[in-house]
Amino acid sequence: MKEVFVVMKCLLKNEEGNFGIMTAILLPVLLLAGSVALNATNAVNEASKMQAALDAAAITAVRSYAEGASENAVLIEASKLFLANFQTHSAVDLNNSANFNENAFQLAYSQVGHETMATASYAAEYDPFFWGLTPYRISRRSVAARVADKEACILALHPAASRAIEVSGSSTVDTANCTITSNSDDSQSIYLSGTATLKSECLYATGKVSATLANLELACGKAHEGVSRTPDPFRKKAMPTAGNWVSLSGCGQNFVGSGSGNGDCNGTGKTPNQVPDGYSVTLKPGTYAGLEIKGKITLQAGNYVIDGGVLKFASQSTVSGEGVTFFLLNGAEIDIHGGANFHVTAATSGPWAGFVIVAARNNTEAAVINGNSNSSLTGIIYMPAAREIQYSGNGSTGGECVRIIAQEITMTGNSGFKFNCKAELANNQIMNPGAIRLVQ
Known part of the structure; x- marks a missing residue:
């Protein structure tokens, strides 16, 4: 036991030993911080892709709906466009109605005077990289309007x-x-x-x-x-x-x-x-x-x-x-x-x-x-x-x-x-x- 204390005392006095211990102590913290930063960046990119895809879908939807297409036809057209622009492992297969749930691509219409509006929304569970981080929800919406001439x-x-x-x-x-x-x-x-x-x-x-x-x-x-x-x-x-x-x-x-x-x-x-x-x-x-x-x-x-x-x-x-x-x-x-x-x-x-x-x-x-x-x-x-x-x-x-x-x-x-x-x-x-x- 005495020998162990002697060794520890020597390591503490040795700068190289201090660096090794501190590295061992801080490594998990550094890995976690890096994981958080990396996942935050990826999440922002995913959210940006989702928003851009929703904008394209909303514009397409309001154009088609305002020109007389049925709600169901517009939903199919807009959802396919959305998924073509936003590919993620959690994306819902909108060609299968059984897969529709609260996270699916959603489309709604409203009329204010002679202005037609389409609201496209989507939410997905983002699965982080590395350990120690739980999945969290990313959701975005886009509203496009066609004004009357x-x-x-x-x-x-x-x-x-x-x-x-x-x-x-x-x-x-x-x-x-x-x-x-x-x-x-x-x-x-x-x-x-x-x-x-x-x-x-x-x-x-x-x-x-x-x-x-x-x-x-x-x-x-x-x-x-x-x-x-x-x-x-x-x-x-x-x-x-x-x-x-x-x-x-x-x-x-x-x-x-x-x-x-x-x-x-x-x-x-x-x-x-x-x-x-x-x-x-x-x-x-x-x-x-x-x-x-x-x-x-x-x-x-x-x-x-x-x-x-x-x-x-x-x-x-x-x-x-x-x-x-x-x-x-x-x-x-x-x-x-x-x-x-x-x-x-x-x-x-x-x-x-x-x-x-x-x-x-x-x-x-x-x-x-x-x-x-x-x-x-x-x-x-x-x-x-x-x-x-x-x-x-x-x-x-x-x-x-x-x-x-x-x-x-x-x-x-x-x-x-x-x-x-x-x-x-x-x-x-x-x-x-x-x-x-x-x-x-």
Whole structure:
């Protein structure tokens, strides 16, 4: 034992021995400190990679979602992009729904006014190198937003049609304070020719604009080509369903088709056999097998559902109604002749406030809507699946508070569109998609 103390005493007096002991004592501390520093650096790098991958995914998501892609399709696209940019041993296989958990890639959407936002988030357990350190959680989020651009008066939804929007012949169209927008990527996405006159805030086309008009005036100076598609802004609104048909017997055959005889007209009044000049038959809201208006008709406020038949305003008809929406269900058609005299306004409250004509989303029937200087529609003409709308509205200087959405749109006559129509359209707007920015 005495010898051991002697040896220890010698080692303590020896500088080389002191260094060896101190090294032995400090080595674990140095290793731990180095491990912490190394892992902190690696964790920062992992978090930076995660943030960059989330930013790319959020931008992709808000672009695709704002252009009308489904939430599920966007999730698949964005998650694959995220994992392609962020590879880690703890990354979740998003192709296998059974692997989704609280650590998986998450995607959520929100709408603030006309700004669409996508929030991408991800969390993973980081496993440190070396011993003595427990795993810890790294989480990041990214928020991208797409702001709205100019308001559109006319929107053609078809993605590939030639001449999805056409203004030709001797038409005169004025959308001076709103745009004409086509989602078609065709080289003649918007087609303008002949002696027609067009005045617009701007033209927006996913494809190209073919314009040989001598009379073209754009406030923006030059058409915007190759732009992102504008989604159907009303694609999530629930359609009504058809009910029991309203009987038109007793309404007078000179006033409505199928209105045999004269007498009690669906509870709104008794139609006389000898009608005085200026007499108007009143119709009530409800479901109609078809509705052909031939004479002077007053429409009570409400929804008029056309169930598989035809809504027709004959050339000598006179139609008036406030707070009215026509719904074309089960393949119903619409045919409004230029000789008809009509003044119809949409409701300003209710689920479909601001809409004057609505077709089911599977209704591909073409439509003819021809007004004249004495006629007017106020509201949104929403026929998203209609293969074509031929439209000639009120060509007066004041124009109409009307908006049009269909697959393809042809302007066949003189039309003027008012811009400041928020009250009449119940604050519904069709906005072109603008720039995308990272919010967080």
